[in-house]
Amino acid sequence: MxxxxxxxVFQVGKEEYAITIEHVISIEKVEGITPIPHLPVYVKGIVKVRGELLPVLDFEEILYHRTIQYNDQTRMIVVKTDELSIGVxxxxxxxxxxxxKEQLKQLGLVAFNKTSxxxxxxxxxxxxxTIIDPSKLVQSLExxxxxQQYMKSHQEE
Structure with missing residues (x-):
């Protein structure tokens, strides 16, 4: 059993968060993000990782409404969800x-739709x-x- x-485990702001290993494809240095205009503020653009185009999401923007400050430690975690793969x-x-398992406590905040x-x-x-479910995260983002449709149309080209 x-x-x-x-x-x-990764850091956003001063806090520690985690994603289960089965959702993580890789951890990359941040390079070559192509900005795309008119996307939501939390989307920094798209990047090509191992031949696949991925939208890049700024976790600091999603969680704290402030743009991430890039430095040598900044990383992009490539995550797969049911809907699409993303760079975080x-x-x-x-x-x-x-x-x-005994160290994991269910959150009362899961009921709050902004932190589901x-x-x-x-x-x-x-x-x-704090453990994050990337599939629920993707579904919750405006x-x-x-x-997703944009990424699909560009995957086919």
């Missing part, structure tokens, strides 16, 4: 850890890590359907 969950900009992709993508909180000794 599986008693641990493997997650990629984070301040730092820190580590891959195993979290015991927070699936649980890992309550570790000296830190709290304008994502249009971005």
């Amino acid at each position: 599986l008693t641990t969950t493997k997650v990629v 900009l984070v301040n730092d992709a820190k580590e891959i850890i195993d979290i015991e 993508y927070f699936s649980s909180i890992a309550n570790l000794d000296s830190r709290l890590i 304008g994502i359907k249009e971005i």
Whole structure:
């Protein structure tokens, strides 16, 4: 029986978040983002990773309504969801850890529709890590359907 969950821990602002490893394709340095006009403010543009075009989302913009400040630690986590694959900009992709099932607490905030993508909180000794469900995140973002259609039309070209 599986008693641990493997997650990629990353930093946005001063807080730690995580996505389960089965959603993570890769962690990349931030390079070659092509801006696309008229997209929602949280979309920084598109990027080509391993031959696939991906929309790039700024997690700091989504969570805190401020643009990410690029530095040497800034990373793009390539994440696959049911709808589409995305690149997520984070301040730092820190580590891959195993979290015991007993350390995961369900969030009362999941009922709040603006944070429905927070699936649980890992309550570790000296830190709290918010676990994000990328599929729910993508579904909750305004304008994502249009971005999906745009990406599909450009994949076929």
